[in-house]
Amino acid sequence: MSLRFDEAQLERARHILGAGPICDECLGRPFARVGRGLTNAERGQAMRASLSEPGKAGLCWVCGGLFDRAVAWADRAARRVVEIEFDTYLFGVRLSPRLEEMEAFFKERFPSDEGESLKHAFNRVVGKGFEARLEQSATVDFASPDVSFVIDLASDVLHVHIASVYVYGRYRKLARGIPQTKWPCRRCRGWGCASCGFTGKQYPESVEEWIAAPLLEVTGAEAALLHGAGREDIDARMLGDGRPFVLEVLAPRCRTLDLPRLRRDVNDRAAGKVEVSALSFVDRDAVALLKELHATKRYRALVEFGEPVSSERLDEALSALCGEIEQRTPQRVSHRRADRVRRRRLLSASGEVESARRAVLELEGEGGLYVKELISGDGGRTTPNLTDLLGICALVTELDVVEVRSDAFPDRTGSVDNGEALP
Numbered sequence: 272m273s274l275r276f277d278e279a280q281l282e283r284a285r286h287i288l289g290a291g292p293i294c295d296e297c298l299g300r301p302f303a304r305v306g307r308g309l310t311n312a313e314r315g316q317a318m319r320a321s322l323s324e325p326g327k328a329g330l331c332w333v334c335g336g337l338f339d340r341a342v343a344w345a346d347r348a349a350r351r352v353v354e355i356e357f358d359t360y361l362f363g364v365r366l367s368p369r370l371e372e373m374e375a376f377f378k379e380r381f382p383s384d385e386g387e388s389l390k391h392a393f394n395r396v397v398g399k400g401f402e403a404r405l406e407q408s409a410t411v412d413f414a415s416p417d418v419s420f421v422i423d424l425a426s427d428v429l430h431v432h433i434a435s436v437y438v439y440g441r442y443r444k445l446a447r448g449i450p451q452t453k454w455p456c457r458r459c460r461g462w463g464c465a466s467c468g469f470t471g472k473q474y475p476e477s478v479e480e481w482i483a484a485p486l487l488e489v490t491g492a493e494a495a496l497l498h499g500a501g502r503e504d505i506d507a508r509m510l511g512d513g514r515p516f517v518l519e520v521l522a523p524r525c526r527t528l529d530l531p532r533l534r535r536d537v538n539d540r541a542a543g544k545v546e547v548s549a550l551s552f553v554d555r556d557a558v559a560l561l562k563e564l565h566a567t568k569r570y571r572a573l574v575e576f577g578e579p580v581s582s583e584r585l586d587e588a589l590s591a592l593c594g595e596i597e598q599r600t601p602q603r604v605s606h607r608r609a610d611r612v613r614r615r616r617l618l619s620a621s622g623e624v625e626s627a628r629r630a631v632l633e634l635e636g637e638g639g640l641y642v643k644e645l646i647s648g649d650g651g652r653t654t655p656n657l658t659d660l661l662g663i664c665a666l667v668t669e670l671d672v673v674e675v676r677s678d679a680f681p682d683r684t685g686s687v688d689n690g691e692a693l694p
């Protein structure tokens with residue numbers, strides 16, 4: 272250890288040593304940027320040696336011996352993540368009010384522009400101890416660590432947070448009657464009652480559960496959330512290339528996932544109901560991206576009329592329907608959505624009359640357009656609407672979403688890691 276301090280530094284250290292008993296870490300902290308590859312404790316020792324002054328004996332007046340307990344905290348942290356897979360970590364610390372005060376006082380009395388704060392130094396020392404106790408290797412990540420710890424010194428509690436894993440993909444829903452996400456039972460709100468067979472669920476299955484099941488098994492996670500790029504009605508199918516989603520796996524014990532295999536697992540188990548494709552790893556920002564995007568949707572709707580309708584009359588009405596649509600929140604969702612008027616564009620519409628009172632329509636609209644109401648009129652809450660334009664009652668009896676389109680989806684911008692290369 273060949274550290275050279277200048278006169279001014281030695282003078283400052285002499286003052287610090289004179290203020291009371293101090294540990295090597297705290298003595299070294301004000302000189303943290305002097306000399307490379309050394310610990311603060313080594314700087315503190317070098318300072319005492321240079322001054323030939325051991326300093327006063329006793330508990331450090333600044334940290335109260337906090338650094339002596341760093342090893343114990345590192346141990347506690349390492350024990351909490353046994354059998355949890357991670358590559359990166361981060362420590363944070365909440366000082367007790369007393370330590371906050373002492374640190375503030377220390378910095379004020381012995382200011383330094385080459386120093387390191389108590390929090391910063393402690394986090395780093397605990398992190399090093401933590402790494403030394405692991406059987407695997409791990410590195411600090413300040414931006415998005417796999418596991419993060421917060422040491423709360425006042426309450427002596429160690430908080431551990433395991434970052435979610437985010438898997439992007441597209442799902443097709445091949446059967447009607449399946450909601451996108453798990454719905455709690457309306458009667459018991461999820462607690463379990465006779466009417467839901469004590470499952471706590473309003474519907475026995477959901478797209479979310481079908482996709483999550485194999486991932487929960489593999490990762491040992493307790494929960495996963497499906498974030499969709501919009502959602503179709505329960506009774507509508509989702510066809511075509513499928514709807515983009517991000518599955519967030521909460522607190523996974525394992526993060527190395529074989530996505531091609533998971534895709535096969537989901538598709539085997541949910542055969543005929545749900546099918547996934549284009550699975551890839553994304554970061555959490557992808558969730559917000561999906562929520563913000565107003566993707567264009569294409570629909571196929573089977574429509575029945577109250578009276579016979581000719582092809583010419585249908586074509587005429589459909590071309591008049593295109594353009595801006597004003598929709599008041601539909602009656603069927605008004606119990607869970609605020610009553611307001613929104614405007615969405617119907618971009619194109621065409622129809623094929625199948626029989627006098629039946630037609631298949633292809634409609635393309637901006638995200639958020641309520642298609643059933645566009646056809647029925649919803650008692651005048653949607654204008655214009657097909658029923659008014661025809662002067663004949665029209666009703667959607669089957670609805671399929673056949674495309675959810677946006678150039679900004681991760682699999683369209685090529686900004687994803689598709690996991691195919693994983694061992």
Ligand SMILES: [Zn+2]
Nearest residue numbers: 294297331334
């Ligand atoms: Zn100290």
Ligand SMILES: [Zn+2]
Nearest residue numbers: 456459464467
């Ligand atoms: Zn219930």
